Amino acid sequence: MTNTAAIIGGGVIGGGWAARFLLNGWDVRVFDPDPEAERKIGEVLANARRSLPGLGDVALPPEGSLTFHAEMTEAVAGVNWVQESVPERLDLKQKVYGALMDCVDEAAVIGSSTSGFKPSELQAGLARPGQVVVAHPFNPVYLLPVIELVTTPANDQAIADKAMGMLRSVGLEPVHVKKEIDAHVADRLLEAVWREALWMVKDEIATTEEIDNIMRYGFGLRWAQMGLFETYRVAGGEAGMKHFMAQFGPALKWPWTKLMDVPEFTDELVDLIAGQSDAQSGHKTIRELERERDDNLVGIMRALKWNGNAAGALISKGDQERLPASGIETNAAAIADPSQPVLTIKRAVPLDWIDYNGHMTESRYLDCFAMATDRLMEIVGCTQDYIATGGSYFTAETHLRHLDEAKAGAPIEVRTRVINGQGKKMHLWHEMTSDGVLLATAEAMLIHVSLETRRASVPSDEIAANLDMIEKAQADLPSPEGLGKAIGVR
């Protein structure tokens, strides 16, 4: 059964939640009295649709349905999750929670996007306080995976577990903060940086652009992949974390008075910072900056995915979880119909595959076909476990033909035929389509090798039998147009 989420309060954060749920197959109902809500959420959704579907390498489920509701009671009736993202005023939030108690299923999770209030402040005086948790996201909510899930003793373990499970099902990674403080964890760190950065601009030590450059050319690159403590552990070297702390410790005693004080939030300071920000980024519209940000986030996270680290590892985990329902084959014995080309790829074109011509760049076709080959290898039994025993297939030759173009976010599928799977050879034919249109073909010749000698060798009996089974089952298919042709020959 399809899950349903109610979004109370649109805007950038509520819209981001709506997009995250919707693109992961949930139905979404929005309640926001702002007459502009539909337009605003539409803009966030447009950004999400170009960036999120291609983030992983396995297609997301079909989009859910999006509806807008004039009454909150209608929006929340029977939903599994309510996400509140109204403005940061405690009285306003408490009013919303009071009203929700009368119309939300007792089994639903009610999450708040608050960056500042403690969950106990939201729970105070409610009939069912145990239903309310803080689920604090990061902008853009449709791309950044982390959620601060903050609970109180009023929440039992069951609601926390349920919340974690539902958040993970839409590609989020909750960090469960069990002891509440003002502003949770992230915004305490952000506030510390913000205060110190305001001082430095005010005291004319550095401009907003100089501070940004120091971050994005320096420690920001470190924090994107390891965070604070692991970065310092590495910096400490063989001598270890204690040694590092002994070096850094004395600075805590240094009289850096600005760290212990707060800048006055005057109009002059606002003007100074807004003016510097205009000089730095004012030549780009917010839409352009959003797209640049999303292009970068997708590129960074997919680079981390290639390495199997940090946020990239989370994306791979999501891919694995979606695989069984995707229709992609993973096992020779279980292929739906081995007499037909095997579905080896079902995905969307990610942003980092697009080039200066505005379409999928040629080497990424081969990237995608190589993933299809890897999938076919796994299907016939050449898995990572098998490779660890010392055998694998190396590609000897590939013939690529480009027949049509693909844009970012386009759905693509690859189907694969085994032309010859005898002996050391694995001769494959891949066809890539988008909504039924043939985009490209790849003819690939792979040779089984011993990873020790780097020379050709025969595969295991299991692999040989599976390749033979698929080759024979597909033998009655007509020969693909283009097979065995040289470049330029029709």
Next chain:
Amino acid sequence: MTNTAAIIGGGVIGGGWAARFLLNGWDVRVFDPDPEAERKIGEVLANARRSLPGLGDVALPPEGSLTFHAEMTEAVAGVNWVQESVPERLDLKQKVYGALMDCVDEAAVIGSSTSGFKPSELQAGLARPGQVVVAHPFNPVYLLPVIELVTTPANDQAIADKAMGMLRSVGLEPVHVKKEIDAHVADRLLEAVWREALWMVKDEIATTEEIDNIMRYGFGLRWAQMGLFETYRVAGGEAGMKHFMAQFGPALKWPWTKLMDVPEFTDELVDLIAGQSDAQSGHKTIRELERERDDNLVGIMRALKWNGNAAGALISKGDQERLPASGIETNAAAIADPSQPVLTIKRAVPLDWIDYNGHMTESRYLDCFAMATDRLMEIVGCTQDYIATGGSYFTAETHLRHLDEAKAGAPIEVRTRVINGQGKKMHLWHEMTSDGVLLATAEAMLIHVSLETRRASVPSDEIAANLDMIEKAQADLPSPEGLGKAIGVR
């Protein structure tokens, strides 16, 4: 003439400077009384050699020479740059600077890696204070581009300009901080985060791993590309930076007392953090963590390079600057010998091109050949300016043959032949070699298209003439083995 740098004090930071200079073609002389200095710098250099040469897409110059010296006077005689990275003790540093005044060329720049001291503290009492600047780097120095260049009124503009130019020549991006404060800019921000993070671990709000996850799955990903202010500008949306600040401003008044206090640096706190860090990362050695960090940094920065943003834009700038001296052709009229295959790529294999088999992955061969095609297009006049007028070449077909393997950091060259450049066709033959060994060939058929109709069209007369000139000049070369063949045909 080759530039020479003297490294005073090895270790992780000094070793990183040595690697940065050396791999950018400088000679490097090291002075460090530590008997382990040569081994320690060797380990940093090994990390740098696998990660830095492939960071950009144009080869670095040949490595300089590295020598170790028992006397500081010998190490610094006649050098262009002295970089001091001795331990953070002012008395020790002042002793080094006093001694340097007697043996360093007056024209040399003396940079200090200090993260805490102000340049005026280092300059005090020196015969030539104007020669000394702070050039504060970020670990790993061989990969992270930013430098805080801090000067005082004792430094004239000429020394600042000279320092900036030399730093840029080794791929660094100085941010010139003209008003000194304790710990410069970055470490003030880092110290603010460090203090708040210590509180949260001590108060059991979050563990070191939870804090790291919140950073690397959340705001770390934002800061890697835009920094603090531009990120918030985007978050503010159409309403702008002033609106964002109005939202965030009131928090400055909130009684978050921990932001205004300093945790006591007790043994218990050190043990708590070191213990949590062991639980989080203790299963990996420091060498493994360093390689993981470098893999991630290279991947992130190359993803940003593909988008032309942030640290990636700096790398592209470095590529452009190295191009004229690299031997890569850029202009048909200036080709050294048009009768021979044209050098279109000269680079090292970057870390993000390596797959689970430990060698360059198949799609990256096409990535590299596609860059060679792009270069050939530029050589014949199909430049970005030409493309902006509405014409370009699209690849119709490619035939790749893999003949040998390449590891990370391996030097590779691609040479390109024009088989047929008549009419709408551009039929190319690329050969990729590493130290003279043939790794792969690519036969590519491109068609000139109108970007408006997306259909075949004829190129400009200039492009047609250049392609014809190269085709005719190369016509006497023997036909490449493999040209015009189908898959599996020898």
